[in-house]
Amino acid sequence: MKEFILIIFLIxxxxxxxxSCTAYSPCIGISNQEKEEIFQYSPKxxxxxxxxxxxxxxxxxxxxxxxxNVIKKYVGIPYVWGGETNRGIxxxxxxxEVFLEKxxxxxxxSKEQFNSPMLIEVGPNNLKIWDLLFFKKHSFGPIxxxxxxxxxxxxxxxxxxxxxxxxxxxxNSGLWQRLFFKAKRVTNKQxxxxxxxx
Numbered sequence: 073m074k075e076f077i078l079i080i081f082l083i084x085x086x087x088x089x090x091x092s093c094t095a096y097s098p099c100i101g102i103s104n105q106e107k108e109e110i111f112q113y114s115p116k117x118x119x120x121x122x123x124x125x126x127x128x129x130x131x132x133x134x135x136x137x138x139x140x141n142v143i144k145k146y147v148g149i150p151y152v153w154g155g156e157t158n159r160g161i162x163x164x165x166x167x168x169e170v171f172l173e174k175x176x177x178x179x180x181x182s183k184e185q186f187n188s189p190m191l192i193e194v195g196p197n198n199l200k201i202w203d204l205l206f207f208k209k210h211s212f213g214p215i216x217x218x219x220x221x222x223x224x225x226x227x228x229x230x231x232x233x234x235x236x237x238x239x240x241x242x243x244n245s246g247l248w249q250r251l252f253f254k255a256k257r258v259t260n261k262q263x264x265x266x267x268x269x270x
Contacts, residue, residue: 136201139222142170143239146228150236166230166237167204167218176258182206182218191256199255205242207251215253 152160164182171178178185186206199221207217219229225243242248
């Protein structure tokens, strides 16, 4: 009984330390210092600045023309937990939608995507454009977030914290390096036919 109470106590402490995130309202807990460090290109900033200065969007585009088109299409879409449309989308629905445009059918949730046999693990020092980055709120917890690596140390994802799809630093971010768990890569397209109903 004492062990059970101790476990509950530790979970409560961890929850307070990482913010009020639940299974029904997942988010990444960040400190005030990390808020200042990250999200240089929030959806709001991009929408405002891109209307006045096209050079801002140019400055955040990936070297890959293919993924640059994705960035221009999705950046600024609001975050909605469970959302799957341009009116609102969550992290795993975003990655799923992007890969669907490439003819690749990913499962719906970040946990399912991580466990998918379509993906192979890659080292963080061997990242390529289109690799999926998986994160955890707690080292002992489940997968809680997924993003797409877009090159030059950056990633694109939909985040509750910043309200939508945006680009942020990955390799130079203390926050995302702290929460990073593993990176995975989609295997050959011809080998990953996926039937959603299975």
